[in-house]
Amino acid sequence: MIQLNGNDNVAVAIEDCSSNVEVTVKAPAPHASFSIVPISNIPFGHKIALSDLKPGDIIVKYGRPIGRATKAIPKGELVGVHNIEGLRGRGDLEASRRQAK
């Protein structure tokens, strides 16, 4: 796994990782590598939570916000469209706001 920025709360799998099998997360210099135990399968290219996240918590990758959690995400869980959403280009939110008026 790779953590792209020291501030990220997700890392990226660079091979298929299995649930309950400890893996090493390579962190950017000067941070040291650390290990994590996935609690779900993390396929190649997908993300893992590096800490427990609450609904609404901002997901950080590349040191920048990429979205927010839509539900509680425990450390080691797969992070994807099933538990995070984008913050930008949300025409759906604007439309429901308009409807509410």
Place this chain on the structure above:
Amino acid sequence: MTFWGYVRPNGEVGARNYVLIIPSYRIINIAAKRICDYVFGTRAIVTTGEVSRHTKDRERLARIFTGLARNPNVYAVIILGAKNDGSGYKEFLATRLTEEIGKSQKPVSVLTVEESGGLERLVEDGIALARQYVHDASLIRREPVPLSALQIGVKCGFSDATSGISGNPAFGLAADKLIREGGTVLFSETTELIGAEQDVASRCVDPKDAARLLAMVEEIEEAAKRTGEDIRQINPIPANINAGISTLEEKSLGAIQKAGSMPIQGVLEYAQRPGKKGLHFMDGWASGYSLPVSLAAAGCQVTLYQLGGGDLPSNDPPVIATNTGVVAPLMFVTGNPRTAKKAPRSIDFSSGAVLTGEETLEEAGEKLFNKIVSIAGGELAKGETVNYMDPIEPYFLGPVF
């Protein structure tokens, strides 16, 4: 450093040596296509055209026509038109196109349906003239020219997690190196700046450019919101999501890695030629059928498709877009070792070894730079070995009336 190029009368340098056929009205598309099928070494622009589009969109299409014609990869241009200049939108009058293209001092001819005596006679005349031009073009020899004459354009697509780790960053280093050599690099894809626009804007040399870039991003985000949809239903595309990208912001932050680390010298309108060297952002649409031709119209002699490809079908899948640079080679490069392995006939370069730790980003960037210089100098991009061009999609604002 140098590359092997065709020096044009105005001093610009081609990486290819085509004769371009432009049907200035779409009803003559068939003639352009027939001439191009018949004569080796030609390219034709075939689009759905300008009819019932507003002025801004007609100007965009006209920039595609004149921009491709002025591209130094083109030796000569044949415009197929209609004699009566009063019959069409002014942007596409043969006289206007000729004047615009003529600035590049290359041979330009106009053939018309009326003067040839009908559509099929026009095809005959076009074939005869194109064969003459192609032969004339063959008399020009490549020579070593400084890399400062090279302008390349990049898009990334079928993005996956490797795009932002081993793919786009490797291209970014190659881009930095070309710029240090005095060359020019264009990146684009306005939608894929959403979520990363502040980082990009802060690199603009001119604060006015930074403001324009932010305005372009705001405009496209507002347009996206007017659909009433979460943009995630549109972009990232399902293939991005299946490959591990979960939001547009995540895609954008990976995408901008291809812009390297150099200052941004200019922010260009769609299909606009840069007025100076160095790194530029161009307003544009990410489609593989749209962006390569747009970059070529802005003067790029070589275009690159930085491919993630995590969700491509296995076993030698079709390339994403075939020869949509029209007059500029379209290279396929990837940072995903799995993509490189499953599409060896289509991928020109892989920096996948960065992901597996067998190579550093710096090494991959250096190798990619050398590959770009080689393809600029005449090595065929793998897609160029295929005698087919996908339809091109100019980036129109719409609506139509």
